[in-house]
Amino acid sequence: MPNALFVEIEARQSTTEEIRDFLEQALAKAQGEPDTRDWYAIRFDESHFGIFDTFDGAMGRIKHIAGAIGRGLVIKTVTSLHGMPHVSMSEIVAAIVPDPNAVPTVGTYVEIETRLGAGRDFGEALVKARENAASEADTLAWYALRTAKNGYAVFDTFPHEEARAAHLHGIAHNGVMEAINRFVDTPVVFRRFDIIASKQSGWIGISSAEQQVHSEQPVRVGPKTA
Template sequence: MGRAEAATTAWFAIRFGRSEYGIFDVFADDAGREAHLAGPVTQALLDAGGSVFAGAPLIQEFDVLADKLPATSSGEPVTKALLLTFKAKAGHESQVAQFLRDAQAVVEREPKTVAWFAIRLDDGHFGIFDVFPDNGGRFAHLTGHVP
């Protein structure tokens, strides 16, 4: 479903634990995000909510500060990911945002980091979402220059 939406730049179905799942998707602009939220993927989630989910899906909007988009022709499956969230010290939000933007150049040189997103959530919270083909790729990133 998500692949059929032209405005969806990247879409990932993720598993957090035994029975907790999520979707991470990004868009070029607010219009693309709004079209997605009004589209069939969101409607399917809301329709299935009561029958298969323990609670209503939580949809959180955020801004992408920097990215390494997945190569469409790589064909390499993505099976491992990391999600890191953190809060900036009060008054240091712009420095954290710039640090994340600067990290993009380092991540671009990591061949096993298939996709990487630096995000600004809300109220001084930031995060990084990145994906890898396997545990080796994830380990290489964790022992690389960004961490």
């Protein structure tokens, strides 16, 4: 089952560039993890950072958490971070995986909690939104994530700010917003980020189309042409 991991990190005021450097240098370690499909080190603002990565099974995620980057974060928690990192594990509901040669520089991360009982309907709306996102030439990667029974998130990347702005006025984003208006009562958390470093495998060899995130909802994972 394809899944993802999102780790939010807050640096102490005096260690922001130290954490940035740590994340930039962590790319080499991520590249050495064959089970880590895609890996992004991101920065929301001066002191808030994150890591988003994807896997085609739970074992890959476990190995990554126990690996060199995870161990390094444990040390940084003691020496350089403001509190513990916040970890969110999720299942991939639908995705556009990037070309390995794509160069993303910016992205958005949206956290959504549907009203009770509306999770399945909202998930189906995200699956439909994938088709619209695939039509956007400069949407390099797009992941719809199921974080809890009624919890979802969308993570996407772009080559430059103009592409991100176009996406936020485009049909895919508008479709997600329509679903939010129908199935969500609580505030949505919408955040922009810059990308510090990234690994993109293209998910070569993965066959996720027939796997199930949960009963009655198929996974849609693939390049734009899938």
